[in-house]
Amino acid sequence: MTDAPFAPFDTLLDRDEALRVLRAATDGADDGELFLERRRSEALVYDDGRLKTASYDASEGFGLRAVRGEVAGYAHSTELSVAALKRASATARLAVGDGGGTWADAPQATNTRLYTDEDPIAGAAFPVKLDTLREIDAFARALDSRVVQVSATIAASLQEVEILRPEGGSVRDVRPMTRVNVSVIVEQNGRRESGTAGGGGRVGLDGLLDPADWQTKAREALRVAVVNLDAVPAPAGVMDVVLGPGWPGILLHEAIGHGLEGDFNRKGSSAFAGLMGQRIAAPGVTVLDDGTIPDRRGSITVDDEGTPSARNVLIEDGVLVGYMQDRQNARLMGVAPTGNGRRESYAHTPMPRMTNTYMLGGNVTPGDIVADLKDGIYAVGFGGGQVDITNGKFVFSCTEAYRVQNGVVGAPVKGATLIGDGATALQQIRAIGNDPALDPGMGNCGKAGQWVPVGVGQPTLMIGGLTVGGSGG
Secondary structure (H helix, E strand, O other): OOOOOOOHHHHOOOHHHHHHHHHHHHOOOOEEEEEEEEEEEEEEEEEOOEEEEEEEEEEEEEEEEEEEOOEEEEEEEOOOOHHHHHHHHHHHHHHOOOOOOOOOOOOOOOOOOOOOOOOOHHHOOHHHHHHHHHHHHHHHHHHOOOEEEEEEEEEEEEEEEEEEOOOOOEEEEEEEEEEEEEEEEEEEOOEEEEEEEEEEEOOOOHHHHOHHHHHHHHHHHHHHHHHHHOOEEOOOEEEEEEEOOOHHHHHHHHHHHHHHEHHHHHOOOOOOOOOOOOEOOOOOOOEEEEOOOOOOOOOOOEOOOOOEOOEEEEEEOOEEOOOEOOHHHHHHHOOOOOOOEEOOOOOOOOEEOOOEEEEOOOOEOHHHHHHOOOEEEEEEEEEEEEEEOOOOEEEEEEEEEEEEEOOEEEEEEEOOEEEEEHHHHHHOEEEEEOOOEEOOOOEEEEEOOEEEEEEEEEOOEEEEEEEEEOOOO
């Protein structure tokens, strides 16, 4: 596969012929497009003193879609040819039937650029990346004699897309992505604990390969691991919880964000369905989904239907004011698309998905919030979580948390899980910190079998009455 820019209509397909096929597929439909993509990715994993994985993947293909009402016909192929387009058109056309659709207006154009179009894979030579991984390993081991294992990852990818509309216009987007992760395992008195830190975004590798950056990640991974060496079993019961800023916003993403995606609300399966304009959260709670933040992991110049991304307010001062929409769902709900139509690749249909979802800050200092916690948990780091969209119930595991009694932060706790439901948790937010922060750039979101990169964020929060699952008393 060539390193030249992806230009399928210059090298692989006749644009006029492709447009004729697309128009035939969407004749009488409500909407549709031809989505063409080339993707390249590289990942190096250095584990326990050796290069464990060195992978490079490349793929390209197209997806052709025709939409009529609630039905979408979709076909995709790795073969970029007119013959393959015609075969795909015949399949997608099945959704249109006898036609009679009302054609939707094309997305507005944009000249916004939110990130570089440089190939991050080519930003550093392979030996440089390997040497950096070795340096990370040696540095982390030298930090503390208790370090027994180090794992480091350097990953980079470039996604190039072109979206052709039946009206004849097209839009291109070149999307880089990079990430560096460091994990350490420490051992003391026969007890082993781990810590992980990492992040990146739609940037080149230069900054991430700078020792100042990865050394900070290594120190943070070690700090978390060492903290957990002294952790005691987490208490169990219903109690107030303080969530730290930044990455703990993943709880908002899961417990609330998915419930505010338009398709779940149109179908009535979300816990927030039918509540537009009503108070669903405590006063002061404002939640946004914003795909326009430069260089962020969840940002997109245009979504995968060609709609420019936007700064969408979902909850304003506790009141539900918006959902995230793709083009099909927006049309069916009688509202405008919000730039949230996303797909994993050319082999997948778009659907409403989050970009960077975060809560705005309040006016309380984090120290005052913790000081007001009488008996509860201060959760700083999160691992995995799950949510049931229909009722908003969630379960999250904490990777770094502390017992707090009478406003004093005590021993770290191990094995804490937070259990609740999004609708209730929103109403029980008792304090909002003045320290809003975004995550370091490591989030991936799954929905209907599709994975896309996302961002999260929040200030320090106090939420009352969450159930804490733990093995302690």
